[in-house]
Structure formats: structure tokens, C-alpha cells
Amino acid sequence: MTREENDLVTRVGPGTPMGTLMRQYWVPALLSSELPKPDCDPVRVMLLGEKLIAFRDSLGRVGLIQNHCPHRGASLFFGRNGDCGIRCVYHGWQFDIHGNCIDMPNEPNESDFKRKVKALAYPCVERGGLVWAYLGPRAELPPLPDIEVNQLPEGECAIVPTMLECNWLQAVEGEIDTSHSGFLHFGSIQPDDVAEGTFLHYTVKDRAPRYSVVDTDYGVMYGAYRPARPGYTYWRIAQFMFPFFTQTPEGILGHHVITNAWVPMDDYHTMAFIMIRKDPREQAWPGRHPIQGNADKYPTVQTPVLPNTSEWFGRFVSAVNATNDYGLDRARQRNGTDYSGIPYLPAQDRAMQESMGSIYDRTQEHLAVSDVMVIRVRRRLLAAARALAERQVVPPGVDCPAVYRNRSGSIILPEGADWIQATKELRQAFTDHPEVLLQQP
Structure with a gap:
């Protein structure tokens, strides 16, 4: 990415190409x-x-x-x-x-x-x-996007807001990078530590997934796949939806309902709204079974939050932040309890994204095969911003709320199956698939 492209895709103030694109939504x-x-x-x-x-x-x-x-x-x-x-x-x-x-x-x-x-x-x-x-x-205002989790009956949706001290695109790219889970979050977990046949077992057994990435009407979708039991493949399917929404592959596809919004406050701060359907039938992180004999290796999901202040950047600030090195414990890192030494899962992500600086200079990167989703999303964003600025082309999804009716998640499919066709119904929002709770681990 050139310096000009880096500025174009990250800057969101009034009058900037990306800021103008964001204001369409x-x-x-x-x-x-x-x-x-x-x-x-x-x-x-x-x-x-x-x-x-x-x-x-x-x-x-x-x-x-x-x-x-x-x-x-x-x-x-x-x-x-x-x-x-x-x-x-x-x-x-x-x-x-x-x-x-x-x-x-x-x-x-x-x-x-x-x-x-x-x-x-x-x-x-x-x-x-x-x-x-x-x-x-x-x-004449455009319609709101048909994001399933944001239309649930009162009490069925949990919203977790957190402010990040970095550019919005760093947060988005952290979410759509699936291979980091096997290291940053679960690098200390070995296949024998977790029940065989579970999603987590396959993740730590093969930490180098392969990828299939496709453009969509709403953004980009990826399927990251690894070998599962003989004759089957484990797929993690996730979404990027314009302009800054992501759907992660943590839960069981067809059942788990989640959407994350990475809203730019300015060029250097992001407000994350994690929207997730409450469901007592699922664990805190669906599709992952408790680690056998060593629960300390399982990162804590909830992080403490400081009381809100009235300052411009005083809302939903995590107590685990750069001022205390995100709770980094070198002893836990050395003894293998935590791969990162940071015990809180969301803080692990924020430590990586914020440590890049307020806006990372992407001209310094060396992208690899595992970055294919990041590369594709950047291209879509750049193309959409330029099309709007140069030809007044309305960005994806602005006038089509139905394209946001998506789900993400994990699934085990027969080896060689067409993952897009095989998961078409399960990826549709506003549908019930109770059978997947029995079919998947």
C-alpha cells in the first residue's frame, strides 16, 4: 500500500474521501x-x-x-x-x-x-x-441496515462498547485476521489440552489455515479452512460489511448471532460496539469446550471498564490499557500459561492494534498469504471511496438494507464440499436452525 492509499483509507474527517463514504451510511x-x-x-x-x-x-x-x-x-x-x-x-x-x-x-x-x-x-x-x-x-434518508442482532426483542441483545486508541481500520483488520487466534489467543494451548473434535482442537492442531475469499454485495466474506476428522474440513466463515461492520467466526454457523461495529470517532480513536445475541444454550465463546485440566490457559473474556467521564474520549475506556501494559504478566508468558502474557482476550487484541500507533504506516508492511482477507477489504474500501469521489457511485449497501442479513460462524463440512453453497442457508439471518447445535461440537 502506498502512503497516499494509506491516508485515503484511514482518514475520516469531513471532506476526506473515506469520511465522505462513511457519511453515506x-x-x-x-x-x-x-x-x-x-x-x-x-x-x-x-x-x-x-x-x-x-x-x-x-x-x-x-x-x-x-x-x-x-x-x-x-x-x-x-x-x-x-x-x-x-x-x-x-x-x-x-x-x-x-x-x-x-x-x-x-x-x-x-x-x-x-x-x-x-x-x-x-x-x-x-x-x-x-x-x-x-x-x-x-x-431523503437512506434505510438503516438490516443487521439481525440490532433488531432482536428487548433483552435478547447484549452490547459491549469499548473505546480503542487507534485508527478504525486497525481494529477492523484485527477482526478479519483469523490466523492470529491460534497464536495471540490460544498459542499456549496444545491439541491434547482440549477435547478432540471441537473447533478449538482443530484450531490449535493446525495454526496455518488456508483461505477462500469472495467479494459480496455488502463487502467481503472469507472461509478459512483446516483439516478436521478424517473426511471432513473445519471452516471459519466471517464477514466484512461496509463501511466498518464485521461478523466473527467464533460461534456455530446458523445459530450464533453477532455483529461488531468499529465506528471512527476521529482518525486516532475508535468506538467498538460488540452486539451479540444472548443465548443460555451457548457458552461465552460458542464452539469451544473448556480446556481439560488447565482452565488458566483460557483467556478471560470480560475486561474491567473505567467509569465514564464527560471528556471527548472518556466513554467506555478499558481499565486494562496501555498505561498498565494491558495487564502483561511476563511470568505467565514464560511459563506457558498465556502465549501473550495478557490474560484478557479483548485486551490481547487491543494491545496489538494500539501498539501499531495511532495510524500504522502500511508502507512498512510485508503482507503474506495469510493476509488475503485484509488485502481484499482494503481494495474494496479504496475502490468504493474513489468511485464515490470521482463518479458519485453510491457505496455498497447504502440503499440495500437486506444485504446485511448475514451470519458468521464455524462449521465442519465434508471434505471437498462447496463451502459457499453448503452454508448458504446457514448464513441467512432471521432464520432458526436448532439442528446445528446437535450436529456441531
Whole structure:
């Protein structure tokens, strides 16, 4: 990748090619629970390089408005939220969720100046515990993507937000790189440590998967495959969906429901929203059986989170971070308990992605066969950004919500089977396949 391409694909501020592409889509901005009730405290939100203020008005509607008051530039974060609008405490100017100035109390009663002033505000929609915002140019808004996990009944979806101190693409590329699991997460686990016939057993028995990668209407899909029991192949099937969604292959294909959103806050910070269907029939990481005789080798899934602050980058910060080397324990690394020495699975990923720097210089890379999915996703992103900038071609999925009706997961197939045809039904969202819980380990 050239330096020009690296800048094009990573920079998301207003006016940049990738930032313009991102603004064609609805993007998750914050949790609904961050604005718990009407007229509650406003929240600072950094989104696609813009400083914005989120508030819930007296009718329960969510607004996302520019940080600076259009009058003299004071921050609306300090505003009084009530009477169906946020009121700047500097001079009392009040704005509704649409950015209309609805009161200008320091002006004469006969003045109609408030009708000539409007704040920049973005449309918001709540669905599945997330507040989605549209920062694009369309007057007629595009549809929200049909992401299955974001449309589950209340209480059936868990959302885990985490802020990463790195560029959004580093986070995405970490998710679509499947071979690292056999090292970073499970490098200390040997085949004899785990039940034979399980997904994890096949992962650690052969740490160099082969790949089949295909372009899709929504992005890119890969199948990473390894030998399983005689006559069968173990497949890990995962998705990249424009502009920054991934679906990981951890669960049983046809049953596991997960989508991860890697939302750029700015060029150097990412807000991850991990959305997963709750299911008591599955373990914390489906398809993996407990390690026999040495549970310490199994990385902890949940990491502690610091209390939120009101700072621009103060939301959902992990307590296991760069300031404490992500909990690195050299003794555990040396004695083989942890391959990385970092006991928390999500922190293992963040340590790798954040240690690359805020934006990694990809001109320094030496990509290999195992990076085929990373290479393909970059090409799709670059092509889509250029097509929009040069020919006004609408990016994939913007007007086609149904293309997001996908699932990912792991499956064991007969050797030589056409993995795309054999998994077509199982990859369809909004369907039930209870039989897969019996057929797969």
C-alpha cells in the first residue's frame, strides 16, 4: 500500500474521501442508555472527526447537535436541557433536535432573528439499544441496515462498547485476521489440552489455515479452512460489511448471532460496539469446550471498564490499557500459561492494534498469504471511496438494507464440499436452525 492509499483509507474527517463514504451510511453514535431519560444530562460525542453534543429532549427524542453554539461559539455541552431543546447558558439561545433556534431571549420580542439561525444537527434513530445517526447529505434518508442482532426483542441483545486508541481500520483488520487466534489467543494451548473434535482442537492442531475469499454485495466474506476428522474440513466463515461492520467466526454457523461495529470517532480513536445475541444454550465463546485440566490457559473474556467521564474520549475506556501494559504478566508468558502474557482476550487484541500507533504506516508492511482477507477489504474500501469521489457511485449497501442479513460462524463440512453453497442457508439471518447445535461440537 502506498502512503497516499494509506491516508485515503484511514482518514475520516469531513471532506476526506473515506469520511465522505462513511457519511453515506447510518452510523452507531452511542448507547440509548447513555441518555437514560428525557431532559437528562447531555453527552459529548466524537463521531467521524466531528465534536457533537447528544441530548434527549422532553419528548424522549434524541438530538445530535454541533458542539459550538451558533451565536458566539460556547459549547452546548454546558447547556440546560429542557422544554424540548438544549439552551446555551451563555445567552440563553435554545435549539431543538433539528437544530432550529426556538428561543432567543436576549433579543427584543419583536425580533425574528431566531428564524434565521440554525445549528448543525443530524437525524437520529434508536434501534436495539443503539442511537444511530446520519451525517450525510441526503434530504431523503437512506434505510438503516438490516443487521439481525440490532433488531432482536428487548433483552435478547447484549452490547459491549469499548473505546480503542487507534485508527478504525486497525481494529477492523484485527477482526478479519483469523490466523492470529491460534497464536495471540490460544498459542499456549496444545491439541491434547482440549477435547478432540471441537473447533478449538482443530484450531490449535493446525495454526496455518488456508483461505477462500469472495467479494459480496455488502463487502467481503472469507472461509478459512483446516483439516478436521478424517473426511471432513473445519471452516471459519466471517464477514466484512461496509463501511466498518464485521461478523466473527467464533460461534456455530446458523445459530450464533453477532455483529461488531468499529465506528471512527476521529482518525486516532475508535468506538467498538460488540452486539451479540444472548443465548443460555451457548457458552461465552460458542464452539469451544473448556480446556481439560488447565482452565488458566483460557483467556478471560470480560475486561474491567473505567467509569465514564464527560471528556471527548472518556466513554467506555478499558481499565486494562496501555498505561498498565494491558495487564502483561511476563511470568505467565514464560511459563506457558498465556502465549501473550495478557490474560484478557479483548485486551490481547487491543494491545496489538494500539501498539501499531495511532495510524500504522502500511508502507512498512510485508503482507503474506495469510493476509488475503485484509488485502481484499482494503481494495474494496479504496475502490468504493474513489468511485464515490470521482463518479458519485453510491457505496455498497447504502440503499440495500437486506444485504446485511448475514451470519458468521464455524462449521465442519465434508471434505471437498462447496463451502459457499453448503452454508448458504446457514448464513441467512432471521432464520432458526436448532439442528446445528446437535450436529456441531
